[in-house]
Amino acid sequence: xxxxxxxxxxxxxxxxxxxxxxxxxxxxxxxxxxxxxxxxxxxxxxxxxxxxxxxxxxxxxxxxxxxxxxxxxxxxxxxxxxxxxxxxxxxxxxxxxxxxxxxxxxxxxxxxxxxxxxxxxxxxxxxxxxxxxxxxxxxxxxxxxxxxxxxxxxxxxxxxxxxxxxxxxxxxxxxxxxxxxxxxxxxxxxxxxxxxxxxxxxxxxxxxxxxxxxxxxxxxxxxxxxxxxxxxxxxxxxxxxxxxxxxxxxxxxxxxxxxxxxxxxxxxxxxxxxxxxxxxxxxxxxxxxxxxxxxxxxxxxxxxxxxxxxxxxxxxxxxxxxxxxxxxxxxxxxxxxxxxxxxxxxxxxxxxxxxxxxxxxxxxxxxxxxxxxxxxxxxxxxxxxxxxxxxxxxxxxxxxxxxxxxxxxxxxxxxxxxxxxxxxxxxxxxxxxxxxxxxxxxxxxxxxxxxxxxxxxxxxxxxx
Amino acid sequence: xxxxxxxxxxxxxxxxxxxxxxxxxxxxxxxxxxxxxxxxxxxxxxxxxxxxxxxxxxxxxxxxxxxxxxxxxxxxxxxxxxxxxxxxxxxxxxxxxxxxxxxxxxxxxxxxxxxxxxxxxxxxxxxxxxxxxxxxxxxxxxxxxxxxxxxxxxxxxxxxxxxxxxxxxxxxxxxxxxxxxxxxxxxxxxxxxxxxxxxxxxxxxxxxxxxxxxxxxxxxxxxxxxxxxxxxxxxxxxxxxxxxxxxxxxxxxxxxxxxxxxxxxxxxxxxxxxxxxxxxxxxxxxxxxxxxxxxxxxxxxxxxxxxxxxxxxxxxxxxxxxxxxxxxxxxxxxxxxxxxxxxxxxxxxxxxxxxxxxxxxxxxxxxxxxxxxxxxxxxxxxxxxxxxxxxxxxxxxxxxxxxxxxxxxxxxxxxxxxxxxxxxxxxxxxxxxxxxxxxxxxxx
Numbered sequence: 001x002x003x004x005x006x007x008x009x010x011x012x013x014x015x016x017x018x019x020x021x022x023x024x025x026x027x028x029x030x031x032x033x034x035x036x037x038x039x040x041x042x043x044x045x046x047x048x049x050x051x052x053x054x055x056x057x058x059x060x061x062x063x064x065x066x067x068x069x070x071x072x073x074x075x076x077x078x079x080x081x082x083x084x085x086x087x088x089x090x091x092x093x094x095x096x097x098x099x100x101x102x103x104x105x106x107x108x109x110x111x112x113x114x115x116x117x118x119x120x121x122x123x124x125x126x127x128x129x130x131x132x133x134x135x136x137x138x139x140x141x142x143x144x145x146x147x148x149x150x151x152x153x154x155x156x157x158x159x160x161x162x163x164x165x166x167x168x169x170x171x172x173x174x175x176x177x178x179x180x181x182x183x184x185x186x187x188x189x190x191x192x193x194x195x196x197x198x199x200x201x202x203x204x205x206x207x208x209x210x211x212x213x214x215x216x217x218x219x220x221x222x223x224x225x226x227x228x229x230x231x232x233x234x235x236x237x238x239x240x241x242x243x244x245x246x247x248x249x250x251x252x253x254x255x256x257x258x259x260x261x262x263x264x265x266x267x268x269x270x271x272x273x274x275x276x277x278x279x280x281x282x283x284x285x286x287x288x289x290x291x292x293x294x295x296x297x298x299x300x301x302x303x304x305x306x307x308x309x310x311x312x313x314x315x316x317x318x319x320x321x322x323x324x325x326x327x328x329x330x331x332x333x334x335x336x337x338x339x340x341x342x343x344x345x346x347x348x349x350x351x352x353x354x355x356x357x358x359x360x361x362x363x364x365x366x367x368x369x370x371x372x373x374x375x376x377x378x379x380x381x382x383x384x385x386x387x388x389x390x391x392x393x394x395x396x397x398x399x400x401x402x403x404x405x406x407x408x409x410x411x412x413x414x415x416x417x418x419x420x421x422x423x424x425x426x427x428x429x430x431x432x433x434x435x436x437x438x439x440x441x442x443x444x445x446x447x448x449x450x451x452x453x454x455x456x457x458x459x460x461x462x463x464x
Numbered sequence: 465x466x467x468x469x470x471x472x473x474x475x476x477x478x479x480x481x482x483x484x485x486x487x488x489x490x491x492x493x494x495x496x497x498x499x500x501x502x503x504x505x506x507x508x509x510x511x512x513x514x515x516x517x518x519x520x521x522x523x524x525x526x527x528x529x530x531x532x533x534x535x536x537x538x539x540x541x542x543x544x545x546x547x548x549x550x551x552x553x554x555x556x557x558x559x560x561x562x563x564x565x566x567x568x569x570x571x572x573x574x575x576x577x578x579x580x581x582x583x584x585x586x587x588x589x590x591x592x593x594x595x596x597x598x599x600x601x602x603x604x605x606x607x608x609x610x611x612x613x614x615x616x617x618x619x620x621x622x623x624x625x626x627x628x629x630x631x632x633x634x635x636x637x638x639x640x641x642x643x644x645x646x647x648x649x650x651x652x653x654x655x656x657x658x659x660x661x662x663x664x665x666x667x668x669x670x671x672x673x674x675x676x677x678x679x680x681x682x683x684x685x686x687x688x689x690x691x692x693x694x695x696x697x698x699x700x701x702x703x704x705x706x707x708x709x710x711x712x713x714x715x716x717x718x719x720x721x722x723x724x725x726x727x728x729x730x731x732x733x734x735x736x737x738x739x740x741x742x743x744x745x746x747x748x749x750x751x752x753x754x755x756x757x758x759x760x761x762x763x764x765x766x767x768x769x770x771x772x773x774x775x776x777x778x779x780x781x782x783x784x785x786x787x788x789x790x791x792x793x794x795x796x797x798x799x800x801x802x803x804x805x806x807x808x809x810x811x812x813x814x815x816x817x818x819x820x821x822x823x824x825x826x827x828x829x830x831x832x833x834x835x836x837x838x839x840x841x842x843x844x845x846x847x848x849x850x851x852x853x854x855x856x857x858x859x860x861x862x863x864x865x866x867x868x869x870x871x872x873x874x875x876x877x878x879x880x881x882x883x884x885x886x887x888x889x890x891x892x893x894x895x896x897x898x899x900x901x902x903x904x905x906x907x908x
Contacts (some may be wrong), residue, residue: 011544040541046616047721054559056552057539057800061523078523079544080477089520092467096593099515132559150723184478190846213836231691231908263610265648343521345509383836386644386653387868389837389850411848413870415652423833442509442614462872464838464848464908 011060011079012038015044016163018061020171027030027167028091029068031106034083035300036062037342039160042128046135046153048143054132061342062086067093070101072324076343091290103328106323110144110169111304115297117177119202126203131155134206135181141210142185147219149185155206156180156198156381156436164302170300178448180293180436181206183213185220190408193220193377196435197295198448208246213322219377219394228408229395229463235371235372235424236412236461237365240431242392243453245381247283247355249312250388250416252451253441255285255318256336256348259385266385269417274316277420283311285320287335287351293434300346301337308334310353320348340445350439355453358426365457366399368425373463374398375410378433389413395463413463427455469584470504471522477622478502478524478543482625485526485546487770490627493530493537497567497626499758500543501525501799507616508591514610516595518588525799529759532557536782540800564722564785569628573755574763578744582665585638587616598643598670604676606647606683613643614658615669624760625710634755638662641669649683651867655836655852657701658884659750660891672890675699676833676855676862687856687864691908695829695883697822697857699895700890702832707810707895709845709875710741714768716783716794716805723843725876726774735772736882740813742767743778745793751894752808768794768807772880780805810895815885824860825901830869831855831862838870845875872906881905 019034040058044051061078064086073093077086135153142151157179164172180198193216199205238246254260260267270276288303289295296305301323309317321329322337325348337346366374377393395410396403430452438446482500489496505521527540530553537557539549599611618640623633640661647654656677658670676699677683698706709725718724724732735741747753756762759781767775779787780795780803796806815822819842823831836852851869855862879902886899 004849041800051559051561052721053802054537054556055801056539056556058545058548058552059800060538060542060544072517074517074519076519076521076523078525078542080474080481080524080542081472081522085472086522087466089471089522093518093520093588095591096587096592097516097518098589098596099511099517128555129559146493190841192843220702261652262510262514262612263646263648265608265610265653343523345517345519384644384653384655384836384852387837387850389839391839391848409839413850464850464872 002269009254010038011387012161020165023167028087029066031067033065033166034062036163037160041158044135044155046139063342064090066090066094071097072097074345094373102327104327106327108168108170112171114173116175119124119177121202121204123177125201138183146185146220149187154182170302172302178293182436185216191223198434198436199291200293213286222406223394226340226406226408233460234463235369238456239372239376241378242375243431243456244433244451245378245390247419248353248451249381249383252350252353255320257319257321258348270316272316275314277314279313279316281423281428282356284309285350285353289352292352292432292450294450299335299337300339301334303335305335322348340447344444350449352450357428357454359428360425362455365425365455366398367459370401372398387415412461414461421422421457424459425457430454441455469619474524475502481543481546486625488550493532495567495627497529499527500623502621505587505616505618507614508588508595509614510612515648516592517736520843527799527896528553529802534562536560536563538802551820565781567626567628568630568760571632571756571760572762574746576753576755578636578663578747578753579834580663580665580749583639591615594668602645609645609647611645615641620708627868630760636663638751643670645673657834661894664749683865685864686867689866689869689907692908693904695826696873696905697826697899699833699899700892701834703897704892705835706875709842711807712842716777716779716787719777720783720786730776732774733772734774735769735879737772738882739769739772739879741769742745742811743807744811745808747809750809758794759795761791762873763793779807810849812897814887814889814898817884817886819886820860822884822899822901823857825884826857829857848872869906877897878902
């Protein structure tokens with residue numbers, strides 16, 4: 001295995017070696033694992049003419065996990081704490097735990113490997129003032145193309161080296177570089193147009209994005225005076241970003257093994273092999289979609305990331321597993337154990353989740369729909385696992401298969417089983433999306449994810 | 465507590481690192497400020513299958529701010545390598561805003577009780593026991609329900625030093641919980657939430673989860689909402705969500721950005737005369753209470769709205785200097801952000817009605833226990849929110865549960881139409897709030 005390279009500032013490599021030796025020589029409990037992270041980042045907001053914030057941070061620490069008599073204990077620590085002491089505290093937690101023991105032993109695949117992003121323009125090599133310049137340039141362009149609008153550019157970057165060492169031999173290192181930007185223009189009457197882009201790679205991704213501002217200005221001008229659509233039930237076409245959010249919120253979370261196992265009601269509705277959608281619908285989670293936020297080579301238990309088919313031609317086909325949920329279910333992990341950072345234990349989470357393409361162009365979908373709404377742009381999305389709510393930036397009336405008046409924002413809601421069963425037709429092109437935030441399940445911060453899908457025609461969905 | 469708090473002399477090591485960083489920063493800047501925070505947290509989380517997982521966090525962070533070349537720079541992070549933080553702060557000072565203020569040179573900390581030894585001594589086993597008891601209670605009411613979320617005790621040591629000689633610290637212990645009860649019904653999941661933080665010992669965190677459900681059969685008796693404007697009683701958990709735009713709107717940062725709907729409204733009647741809302745950093749054992757704020761200014765309680773009249777914005781040093789005002793002692797900061805003005809513990813004055821009396825005011829309307837999704841614009845106050853659980857109100861009593869309810873409107877206008885408030889108040893988030901009856905709320 002090659003050593004720790006880019007992104008490391010000198011703490012991680014010796015810590016990794018000493019933890020490795022410790023776990024090989026004297027592993028506490030039945031199984032022990034330490035995840036180490038060394039990272040830094042920058043958060044910058046340009047609001048109008050003012051650089052509202054420019055906040056760099058560095059964050060280095062780890063998470064020790066010990067499985068003793070089938071029960072987990074965990075202890076997170078920052079760099080000044082000896083990992084050996086954190087392992088002792090984790091063992092203490094495991095012994096104090098009232099959890100029922102895992103029914104089967106864990107089956108880690110114990111990889112020994114490393115993977116490093118090699119971006120064209122490493123984030124650390126681009127001066128802060130260049131990043132500030134770009135934020136200012138994009139806000140100036142927005143301000144000049146939409147007079148009177150409030151404009152904002154929000155830049156965020158994060159680079160970290162992440163290592164996982166396990167007492168059965170796992171030893172992996174991965175260097176990740178993530179950056180993104182959100183642009184927003186808003187005006188009177190609640191008009192708001194935003195674009196968000198993020199990727200796993202270098203700063204080059206954010207250069208020469210002026211065309212985004214042009215798109216935003218066009219959208220902003222068409223929304224002037226547009227009222228929100230009337231409440232009611234509509235036929236709706238979701239654009240690819242909204243389709244991705246629906247996939248993530250409405251179905252993806254139900255595929256996270258720990259969540260669905262917690263709710264017998266949902267486990268029954270979405271039992272393996274249950275038919276929950278038309279046979280045109282296939283949904284996958286794929287951690288190997290390189291370049292997308294949420295992709296990775298190794299998860300936060302050190303297991304290789306992979307592709308999991310969650311819904312195969314309308315039938316529930318898989319769940320996203322960690323070592324623990326896999327042991328409980330008697331299957332293999334899918335490599336979806338993820339945590340926002342070293343302060344959090346890993347849980348079963350999505351990576352890059354998408355619906356596969358159908359066969360129709362957008363025009364064909366509109367023709368099939370006849371009358372309804374075409375929703376574009378995403379403001380927000382949420383779910384309580386059974387109901388979901390998604391807010392679109394704007395709705396366009398479609399009459400007789402042709403687009404008409406552009407309206408304001410629209411919030412749609414529905415139950416997951418009914419919306420999955422109401423997907424009528426799919427577009428022929430999948431696009432992946434992500435933003436500078438991420439998935440916030442459990443209020444534990446933003447976990448980078450990507451989501452996508454084709455244009456999606458849905459029958460009878462409620463607009464609030 | 466599972467074992468020694470702050471093991472490995474972590475507090476002493478953090479203090480040493482903070483002093484070294486201040487000395488280094490002082491050498492390359494006109495003035496500097498360092499905040500050090502040590503955290504020892506124990507928590508339990510409900511996992512798959514209802515299992516309760518214990519977790520501990522031992523961490524320490526440094527936050528640095530400097531004035532260099534007349535401009536502000538800063539950085540934050542874990543504490544072992546202060547030199548790297550200083551390098552980052554210098555790089556941001558090249559593009560940062562002009563510093564229009566000086567760090568405070570001394571402090572008279574406010575007297576406030578924020579450390580309850582019973583909270584400080586609570587460990588994972590006590591938290592797990594509380595979670596078990598709560599689960600027994602909720603399962604007793606609803607056998608097929610799922611309890612989700614976490615409880616934690618966070619012990620904090622916060623110290624601030626600056627190059628003008630300020631040196632002050634405090635410690636506190638926070639009991640926090642973020643819980644959801646999901647109850648399956650024939651028409652989907654009904655969601656009850658309880659999320660709060662306090663420094664006060666509480667024997668059963670989250671006990672309010674079922675506070676608004678009068679009897680077991682109530683959830684199966686359902687009705688659909690009638691679209692239109694009706695009176696609505698908002699439980700404290702729902703009111704806390706609706707107050708989020710107000711938290712943003714009273715911030716001096718929103719005033720300076722020109723985005724606050726409260727701009728030029730000082731002294732004006734903004735809310736109903738029934739609404740008195742205070743910012744109370746000196747609330748006894750309040751989660752947001754502290755003797756000084758995140759940049760060392762002494763804290764004080766202050767009215768934000770007195771019988772509906774807007775009393776003024778909250779400021780930190782930077783926004784106060786730009787607005788030509790004084791800091792109100794409302795600087796907050798995360799370890800990786802510079803200070804910004806925040807409200808601490810919101811305290812809405814109680815009304816005179818008991819809950820049945822309040823429900824009588826909402827006859828023909830609804831009780832909203834909490835929200836579970838939707839969209840809220842924290843700048844304008846516009847919102848469209850889905851109720852997690854809601855009930856119809858008939859003849860002063862709770863009637864059938866609503867299969868779904870969407871509430872929309874504007875938070876500022878909503879608070880101008882308050883018809884009454886309850887005597888009973890409850891902690892939600894960091895706020896102490898009554899039940900609030902609002903007339904003519906747009907429901908569907």
